[in-house]
Amino acid sequence: MNVLMISVRADYGGGPEHVFRLMQQIGNDVCLFVACPREYPYWERYCALVGVNNMIEIPHRKFSIASLWGLIRFVVSKEIDLVHSHGKGAGLYSRLISILMSKPCVHTFHGIHVGKYNSITRLIYLAYERLFSYMTNRLIAVSEGEAEIIRDYGICSNKKLKVIPNGVNIPDGVKLPDKKEKRVFHIISVSRFDYQKNSQLAILIMKKLFEYYPMLSVQLDFIGTGEGEKELHRKISEEMPKLPIYFQGAVINPEEYYSRADCYLSTSRWEGMPLAVLEAMAWGLPVIATNVVGNKDIVRHGYNGFLFEVDQPEVAVQQIFTLMSDRALYRQFSEQARNLTTEQFSAAKMAERTYNVYCDVLRYNKVRSS
Structure with missing residues (x-):
């Protein structure tokens, strides 16, 4: 045909x-x-x-x-x-x-x-x-x-x-992430910088994370581009210049970033079904995501990640801290994220x-x- x-x-x-x-x-x-x-x-x-x-x-x-x-x-x-x-x-x-x-x-x-x-x-x-x-x-x-x-x-x-x-394509030979091997906890977010993807919420979550837990070793990597990127840069440089947030630009094959990340963060206001979240899960990354259509279709709260409401960034902060502090739960989420993607997506x-x-x-x- x-x-x-x-x-x-x-x-x-x-x-x-x-x-x-x-x-x-x-x-x-x-x-x-x-x-x-x-x-x-x-x-x-x-x-x-x-x-x-x-x-x-x-x-x-x-x-x-x-x-x-x-x-x-x-x-x-x-x-x-x-x-x-x-x-x-x-x-x-x-x-x-x-x-x-x-x-x-x-x-x-x-x-x-x-x-x-x-x-x-x-x-x-x-x-x-x-x-x-x-x-x-x-x-x-x-x-x-x-x-x-x-x-x-x-x-x-x-x-x-x-x-x-x-x-998504399921990568072979993936070594599931083990945060205890790393000094810095890497959070990744693949985003188009616009109203839907709501990347300002990710920045707010990072700000609150360091307000609550100033001694944590955490960084956020943004992958992507979009019309709102300049405004995000301005906001960070003027209000939170010391936050460890890095813009990696548009990347065709983000496997390098998934392979060294520890968890995935989605702050979208809505989704169909987010490919980037599925990719992260295929690499064994636990996911912390807004409780919206698309995200909640693949992130099972307490099974392969956590869901939080768009207007509750402080909940996401506690979820990140939980993943960092509970090694057994982290490993469980990681394995179940990979298995769920392989079996169904x-x-x-x-x-x-x-x-x-x-x-x-x-x-x-x-x-x-x-």
Whole structure:
């Protein structure tokens, strides 16, 4: 089958990385084509998988009639059998292609992002999703928590909705972290510096940690980039210049940082299902995360990490201290984080489930048209 992946992002982020891992694992029965912006690093990474002749450029997070027309011609020339869009912007292209060309369409949400919308914008967005769900053969939620939100908002029928959890590549030969071997307790946070990821909360947690326990040897490494990064630098330099917080920039392969870290911190206001948290767990890192959809789908409080409310940073402080002071609990969380990811959240399983959706959609479409 010929499948066109559509994403309006190819910069650093969980969505483009999800598409990349799906493409890596999907199998030889699928011939892949990609529509995305010509951005670093994923344009090049997608090209390496499918070849430049199977790529077509579309704008970054912007709808264009000219791009839609280009996609239609691309679908015809490449004899595309099915279109799979990732995220809200890409979904507009895929559903219009489906309407205009009678092509089967699969759409993955990657989060129902209404947290920053006012009431009018929220109504418009939900109306958009409900309308276009009628033009979509199958809709995929990346976590059960995301699926519950989709059901609660009445976005689509339960018959069309499929839950396929995000998956990560499971590293081999991982030596589970043992904090007692290290003098400094390394906390890692992979973030896009914006309202959703809420990185200022991580800084507040570090500030309170040193207020409560000034003698601790702890450091926080941020990996990522984003529009709010300069403001975070300013806040730290003006208010907390001595805090051991380090910005490592955007990193394509953060394995080096996971391998030397002791725990992972997520401060997001909302998630679909965070790939970075899953990656950390695959490396055996206990996780301390906000109690929001996505995080709570993979972090089981008291089993492989801790959850805390967004407005309770002092709780996160105590959880960090507990991990540092209780070696047996730390080791238990570490082992269970790794085991849970291996058993339930591998990229191979994600790809297999997605492939089965493609087969079901194409089979149904063939029967209906015959």
